[in-house]
Amino acid sequence: MHRSIATVSLSGTLPQKLEAIAAAGFDGFELFEHDFIQFNGSAATLGTIARDLGLSVDLYQPFRDFEAMPELQFRRSLERAERKFDLMQAMGAPLVLCCSNTSPLAMDDPARAAAQLHALAERAAQRGLRVGFEALAWGRHTSRYGQAWDIVRRADHPSLGLILDSFHTLSLKDDPAGIADIPGEKIFFLQMADAPLMAMDVLQWARHHRSFPGQGDFDVVTFLEKTLRAGYTGPLSLEIFNDVFRETPNRRTAVDAMRSLLNLESQVRERLDHALPAEVALFSPPPLPDLSGISFIEFAVDEAAAVALGTLLQQLGFRRVGRHRSKAVVLYRQGDVHLIVNAQPDSFARERFDAHGASVCALGLRTDAPEAAAERAVAMRSQPHHSPVGPGEARVPATVAPGGNLVHFVASALGRDGLYAADFVLDDDGPGAADAGLQAIDHVALGLDIDQLDTWVLFSRAVLGLEPGESLELADPFGLIRSRGVANAERSVRLVLNVSLSQRTRTARTLRKSGGGAVHHIALRCDDIFASVAQLRANGAAFVPISGNYYDDLATRIDLDGGLIERMRESGVLFDRSPAGDYLHIYTESFENGLFFEVVQRVDGYDAYGAINAPARMASQAQS
Structure with a gap:
């Protein structure tokens, strides 16, 4: 399809916006x-700039209160x-958007509206232009x-x-089904916008909180499907009013915009593959990856941080089970959790360490089709990454995630050791404290700059x-944290995306240290949290202390056995309950850059992240 975007969707001056739009492939x-x-030039000059960039001026808007x-x-x-028609002809814009009247002088008279729009369209036609209502x-x-x-039909x-x-x-919860009955040739233009569901005035909602398709909660797929079923063959465009986008670098926003359209097209194509006119070619990327779990997490460190992190991991019950054959990289394991500590000079990890200190630099995600997953990432406008590979070492396809960290796609067929056997000298008898029963990575939580949240939601989807x-929204002692989880249907891969709405919260301070867009904690799952915590404490692991008032209040909120509450109090374990099940969890003290671990136990069908207890953790960390 012909892909377009409204200039209001991007930050910058008009020439800068057009350069970003062209660079993103619109x-x-x-x-x-x-x-x-506000453009310092004529309409004809603008038309020339657009043509030089390979762009068409698809629409001039808005023409109000007509x-x-x-x-x-x-x-x-x-x-x-x-x-306005003079300007449109000079710049080469064929269509003007006339939006419905908001003036107090406007009359509730569809016949008059139709007659006046007919007159406007007649004047436009004399110049070879068109009007869209x-x-x-x-x-x-x-x-x-x-x-x-x-009104258009009457006119x-x-x-x-x-x-x-x-x-x-x-936004009005109007049913788009009737769009399919409108003659496609009478739909002159299509603008797509998503939005989070919010209880607020629709005008303020529209002007400040729209987002690209796939970043919000609207059923934009059905909306586009119904429009195409009507026979529409014109441009597919984005019109986004968003305060954050007005501050975000426009090249990044434009890439997000294009990714959103490509993803939207691919979703609709699955519904309409055999019902599309020949002139409508919707994007067809490789399929979404079928992820089955988190294979590994890789840390960027230097030599000193490698020793300190290794000590912490051993206190958490991890055993050093392998050293890389040619690099300063160590593999730790417990259960099905694999953690890679990378201190190799002249590597991607060292670049990340030099920029952000000791931190997570890569995630490995298991999938049956890693090459196809990497190809889809490139098709969806993510950058590929090719790590140097030595003789006999495994090549694992990867893409660059928002913020610069890597996501590797690991073949599920490799099994537990298949990925590591080629690259590491494996030894299950390496140093480590006693196993603490930590079995798998439950979720990974990221701290993001506020302008990265929508980008990450779209990338995840x-x-x-x-x-x-x-x-x-969670209460830190110094502001609010907005948190949103993303997960696959099987819940084998879960990420939690957190942004600070204040510059004074712990999350914001951690982001300033790490450069933004960093993993700030890793949750490890067990079957018996009390046994795991007891062993972890015996190993020397330290946990965030929780106020005794928390447990006194817990007894008033949830009907729990008094003995269980006392056991949680003694262990420092927190608790949450949903209709589907229970969640028990505890947080370790922080490592460098605010990174910490969480130990969790999910009971029955609990499907959240214990967010109700995050304020207790953040308050305790602040007091510590």
Whole structure:
């Protein structure tokens, strides 16, 4: 399809926006009027810049408060439109967006609205231009696409058509099914936008909180499906008003935008593969990876940090089971948890250490088709990564995740040792304290800059096939933390994405140390948390102390056996309950850069992350 984006969706000056749009691979753009008003150049100059970048000016917008007006205001608006038509012809824009009226002077008179739009379309046609009418969700009398289509149908002019916007329809919970019954040739333009579900005024919601498809909670896939079923063959465009995007580097935003459209197209293609007209070619990437677990986590360290981290891992019950054959890299194991400590000079890990200190630099995810997973990542606009491979060593395809860390795709067929046997000298009798019963990586929590959250949600969905859960806000003593989990259907891969809404929280301070976008804790799963904690303490592991008041309050909130509460108090274990099951967990004290571990036990079908207890942990860390 012809892919487009509104200039209002990006930060920067108009020329900078167009350069970012072109670099991301878009075919054209919607020109938001304020961007042109602030542009230091003529309409003809803008047209030349666009053509030089290989972009078409697909739409000029918005033209406001036109239809269903008293005669005097209507005549003035026709003259106003002529000035806009002058600009459109000079820059080469074929279509103007006329949005439904919000003026208090507007009349609830569809016949008058149709007649006036007919007159506008007639003037546009004399210049070879077209008019698209869009229902604003907050329009005074026309707020739904069905009302707008009724007016367009009444006007009955070949140069007047409908413009559809997913936000305006889905924010009102309007049913998009009827779109499929509109003649495709009368839909002149399609704008896509997602958004988180929020209880707020729709105008404020629209102007500050829209997001790219796949970053929010709207059913944008069905919306596009119904539009294509109508026979629409025009541009697929993005119009996003978002405060964070207005601050984010526009090249990154433009890449996210293109990734969102490609992912959206691929999802709709699965529904309509045999029902598409020949001129509609939807994106067809390799399939989403079928992930089966986290194979390994790799840490970037120097020699001193390698010793300190190795000591901590042994206190956690990990045994050093391998040394790399040619590099300063050590493998630790407990249960099905594999942790790689990489202190190799002149490596990607050392670059990450030099930039961010001791930190996680890579995740390994198990999948049956690692090459296809890496190919999908590239198709979805992620950068590939090729690590140097020595003679006989395994090559593991990888992609660069948002923020710069790596995600490796590990073949499930390799089994427990298959990945490591080629690269490491394995020895299960290496040094380590007693096994603490830690069996698997339950989840990995990342601390992100606020402008990375939507990027990570989209990356998780489009590249990794992980779906987001609900968004929560957690109370740190110095501000709020927004947290959202993403996971695959089997829950064998879980990530938790955290951003700080304040610059004073522990998360924000950790981000400043680590450069942003860092793993801040790793949760390890066990079957008997009390036995595991007892062994970990015997090994020398230290845990975040929890106030006794927490346990006194716990007894008032949840009906629990008094003996269990006392056992949790003695061990420092926290507790959460959902209708599906229980969650017991405890946090270790922090290592360098604020990194810490969490030990968890899931009981029955508990499917969350104990977020209710995060404030107790953060308060304790602050007091420590």
